Amino acid sequence: xxxxxxxxxxxxxxxxxxxxxxxxxxxxxxxxxxxxxxxxxxxxxxxxxxxxxxxxxxxxxxxxxxxxxxxxxxxxxxxxxxxxxxxxxxxxxxxxxxxxxxxxxxxxxxxxxxxxxxxxxxxxxxxxxxxxxxxxxxxxxxxxxxxxxxxx
Amino acid sequence: xxxxxxxxxxxxxxxxxxxxxxxxxxxxxxxxxxxxxxxxxxxxxxxxxxxxxxxxxxxxxxxxxxxxxxxxxxxxxxxxxxxxxxxxxxxxxxxxxxxxxxxxxxxxxxxxxxxxxxxxxxxxxxxxxxxxxxxxxxxxxxxxxxxxxxxxxxxxxxxxxxxxxxxxxxxxxxxxxxxxxxxxxxxxxxxxxxxxxxxxxxxxxxxxxxxxxxxxxxxxxxxxxxxxxxxxxxxxxxxxxxxxxxxxxxxxxxxxxxxxxxxxxxxxxxxxxxxxxxxxxxxxxxxxxxxxxxxxxxxxxxxxxxxxxxxxxxxxxxxxxxxxxxxxxxxxxxxxxxxxxxxxxxxxxxxxxxxxxxxx
Amino acid sequence: xxxxxxxxxxxxxxxxxxxxxxxxxxxxxxxxxxxxxxxxxxxxxxxxxxxxxxxxxxxxxxxxxxxxxxxxxxxxxxxxxxxxxxxxxxxxxxxxxxxxxxxxxxxxxxxxxxxxxxxxxxxxxxxxxxxxxxxxxxxxxxxxxxxxxxxxxxxxxxxxxxxxxxxxxxxxxxxxxxxxxxxxxxxxxxxxxxxxxxxxxxxxxxxxxxxxxxxxxxxxxxxxxxxxxxxxxxxxxxxxxxxxxxxxxxxxxxxxxxxxxxxxxxxxxxxxxxxxxxxxxxxxxxxxxxxxxxxxxxxxxxxxxxx
Numbered sequence: 001x002x003x004x005x006x007x008x009x010x011x012x013x014x015x016x017x018x019x020x021x022x023x024x025x026x027x028x029x030x031x032x033x034x035x036x037x038x039x040x041x042x043x044x045x046x047x048x049x050x051x052x053x054x055x056x057x058x059x060x061x062x063x064x065x066x067x068x069x070x071x072x073x074x075x076x077x078x079x080x081x082x083x084x085x086x087x088x089x090x091x092x093x094x095x096x097x098x099x100x101x102x103x104x105x106x107x108x109x110x111x112x113x114x115x116x117x118x119x120x121x122x123x124x125x126x127x128x129x130x131x132x133x134x135x136x137x138x139x140x141x142x143x144x145x146x147x148x149x150x151x152x
Numbered sequence: 153x154x155x156x157x158x159x160x161x162x163x164x165x166x167x168x169x170x171x172x173x174x175x176x177x178x179x180x181x182x183x184x185x186x187x188x189x190x191x192x193x194x195x196x197x198x199x200x201x202x203x204x205x206x207x208x209x210x211x212x213x214x215x216x217x218x219x220x221x222x223x224x225x226x227x228x229x230x231x232x233x234x235x236x237x238x239x240x241x242x243x244x245x246x247x248x249x250x251x252x253x254x255x256x257x258x259x260x261x262x263x264x265x266x267x268x269x270x271x272x273x274x275x276x277x278x279x280x281x282x283x284x285x286x287x288x289x290x291x292x293x294x295x296x297x298x299x300x301x302x303x304x305x306x307x308x309x310x311x312x313x314x315x316x317x318x319x320x321x322x323x324x325x326x327x328x329x330x331x332x333x334x335x336x337x338x339x340x341x342x343x344x345x346x347x348x349x350x351x352x353x354x355x356x357x358x359x360x361x362x363x364x365x366x367x368x369x370x371x372x373x374x375x376x377x378x379x380x381x382x383x384x385x386x387x388x389x390x391x392x393x394x395x396x397x398x399x400x401x402x403x404x405x406x407x408x409x410x411x412x413x414x415x416x417x418x419x420x421x422x423x424x425x426x427x428x429x430x431x432x433x434x435x436x437x438x439x440x441x442x443x444x445x446x447x448x449x450x451x452x453x454x455x456x457x458x459x460x461x462x463x464x465x466x467x468x469x470x471x472x473x474x475x476x477x478x479x480x481x482x483x484x485x486x487x488x489x490x491x492x493x494x495x496x497x498x499x500x501x502x503x504x505x506x507x508x509x510x511x512x
Numbered sequence: 513x514x515x516x517x518x519x520x521x522x523x524x525x526x527x528x529x530x531x532x533x534x535x536x537x538x539x540x541x542x543x544x545x546x547x548x549x550x551x552x553x554x555x556x557x558x559x560x561x562x563x564x565x566x567x568x569x570x571x572x573x574x575x576x577x578x579x580x581x582x583x584x585x586x587x588x589x590x591x592x593x594x595x596x597x598x599x600x601x602x603x604x605x606x607x608x609x610x611x612x613x614x615x616x617x618x619x620x621x622x623x624x625x626x627x628x629x630x631x632x633x634x635x636x637x638x639x640x641x642x643x644x645x646x647x648x649x650x651x652x653x654x655x656x657x658x659x660x661x662x663x664x665x666x667x668x669x670x671x672x673x674x675x676x677x678x679x680x681x682x683x684x685x686x687x688x689x690x691x692x693x694x695x696x697x698x699x700x701x702x703x704x705x706x707x708x709x710x711x712x713x714x715x716x717x718x719x720x721x722x723x724x725x726x727x728x729x730x731x732x733x734x735x736x737x738x739x740x741x742x743x744x745x746x747x748x749x750x751x752x753x754x755x756x757x758x759x760x761x762x763x764x765x766x767x768x769x770x771x772x773x774x775x776x777x778x779x780x781x782x783x784x785x786x787x788x789x790x791x792x793x794x795x796x797x798x799x800x801x802x803x804x805x806x807x808x809x810x811x812x813x814x815x816x817x818x819x
Binding site: 029031060061063064081107108109110111133136 | 195236447472479
């Protein structure tokens with residue numbers, strides 16, 4: 001059984017649709033039109049949740065995938081938009097992070113997953129062409145947005 | 153049939169910024185293409201984490217040359233959400249004015265580039281001559297033709313005097329006349345139509361699957377515009393229409409952008425006529441409390457997205473930027489399939505690439 | 513001595529060199545006015561030529577060095593030889609029955625040399641540009657040749673001087689065969705690879721086409737050849753369609769000839785400013801489905817009227 005931590009979030013149709021899959025839901029992200037919903041899931045449920053969003057709710061627009069290195073975890077936030085923005089958040093272990101690719105569900109995710117791969121080293125299983133998006137050829141350093149990398 | 157591989161970029165007369173394509177041709181037909189980006193990657197997201205919130209305004213204006221104000225403004229929106237402050241009405245109107253001017257500037261520049269790439273230099277010269285009027289207005293407003301530095305956290309830093317306002321309204325009248333004439337020429341130019349109709353097709357279904365935004369999406373029938381869908385002041389008080397088209401080819405994109413230019417000129421006039429008196433900025437607290445914020449704006453190329461997370465220190469913990477050119481780049485291999493070599497330049501121009509935006 | 517002056521000074525090489533630069537300047541100036549710009553000063557084409565002569569001449573590895581050096585010279589030679597037979601203001605180097613055919617043949621050699629320049633080069637752009645230039649050649653050459661033979665049929669002679677004389681008796685060929693003139697003009701645009709038919713050297717597609725890898729002296733010669741070809745093409749059209757330098761008998765020949773030539777040049781510049789570049793398949797479509805049949809109709813009409 002899931003636990004929605006905010007009363008107003010429980011009435012949200014997205015939360016209702018993802019009830020069996022998510023860990024928590026709260027409107028946490030500030031935004032001028034109205035604070036946005038963040039739904040936390042275990043990483044195993046990501047593909048199922050995205051499938052629910054597409055099939056049941058008709059969500060099509062994935063804005064981007066934000067990666068954040070918060071040792072020892074690595075967080076991925078999938079920002080969607082349908083009349084309002086909302087976010088799916090998953091946590092991966094910092095060492096050798098792996099996640100399932102959603103490119104077959106949402107082809108628009110292809111470049112965003114490649115960027116997260118290059119910047120954070122997250123391997124997306126099932127991505128058709130997983131190479132870093134923005135890094136120079138032959139980049140052998142650590143992924144640039146990881147915390148252990150120091151610039152300058 | 154001869155099979156060749158033509159490299160386009162990173163240096164090519166067609167591209168204004170470095171981007172590398174390998175186009176596989178059979179005779180004159182494109183069979184496949186690969187793309188490599190990252191030539192102008194400057195690591196801006198990382199750099200943001202090492203600069204203060206105020207320093208980042210300066211940095212983020214330089215993500216892109218053409219939509220510099222939109223980037224700075226969207227970032228300021230996010231930080232203002234974190235701080236829980238709201239900018240005064242006058243500042244919101246001024247920010248919107250510059251947004252619309254940037255949109256006109258970008259579309260006129262794009263029109264010229266498309267015309268040049270298909271050999272119609274005359275329209276290139278006309279469009280860029282009209283663009284000069286816009287640049288003069290922007291210079292009068294902010295002191296810079298392309299880079300404005302007008303956003304501060306809490307509002308804007310410089311104002312429009314009543315004399316300036318009258319002068320800008322006059323220049324807008326000139327601009328309106330010239331843009332109307334240019335749009336009339338473009339819409340009736342047969343050789344332009346012959347080169348762009350049926351090229352670079354994207355269906356509505358494909359636009360949705362690739363999460364495309366901006367004029368490219370609107371030209372395929374997707375009715376999405378952040379100014380109307382997530383309205384902020386003053387867009388919630390102004391009436392404007394969002395042009396869309398259904399054909400989904402480069403000609404449809406041309407029409408959409410040209411009509412958007414005309415809508416933007418009208419919007420500029422309305423903004424200047426209705427701009428309320430008031431302060432230019434509110435006092436923003438130094439310390440940004442911990443939290444996360446998202447802001448979206450409609451840049452000339454589509455929805456630009458900022459995610460800012462603060463951990464209570466004086467530098468942001470994370471700034472994530474999603475620029476509108478990225479999903480358009482994703483559609484390019486699909487658009488290039490089966491076109492002739494000559495159409496490659498039309499397809500690449502039609503998408504209105506801003507590689508600096510995409511690479512950050 | 514007289515022959516040497518005709519060869520080297522007027523209407524030969526010296527005059528042709530100056531005319532090439534002058535026509536280039538007028539063309540660029542005219543297009544600039546269409547654009548709303550001012551345009552380059554009068555010495556710009558000369559400055560460009562001198563600058564190119566001084567630049568480093570690089571032949572990329574893999575390009576046939578001897579061919580790369582020979583092709584611009586062959587091209588220039590063909591054009592200069594053709595100039596011997598084209599009257600300028602009534603004065604011509606040499607004239608004989610059939611010199612029109614020789615001129616037309618010589619003026620096709622630069623197109624072949626241009627294609628070969630792409631063929632011997634190593635870069636993808638050059639090869640693609642050469643390929644396109646050959647496709648373009650097949651599209652414009654047939655209508656052009658057919659259109660240009662019409663004045664000859666009307667005059668009953670293959671000598672340019674004879675065609676001019678015959679027009680003095682009847683009327684300008686352009687007035688009697690306007691369709692033929694238009695077709696010849698379009699064919700000339702294709703021959704000179706001017707916008708809207710600059711497909712082989714479309715900057716946004718193939719960078720510079722067959723000449724992408726040429727630089728320095730060789731490129732200067734190529735550009736000079738193209739400018740001279742422009743001049744000669746215009747002179748040929750003036751002679752064949754506008755009666756050479758005849759206006760009314762008392763008006764001096766050379767200024768009249770100059771004015772007619774400049775008028776045709778302005779028509780070419782206008783076409784450059786007005787239209788977007790065609791795609792090669794659109795040009796082939798145009799050439800074979802529209803221009804060639806029209807040229808055929810023009811020839812048949814001429815034969816019917818003349819005979």
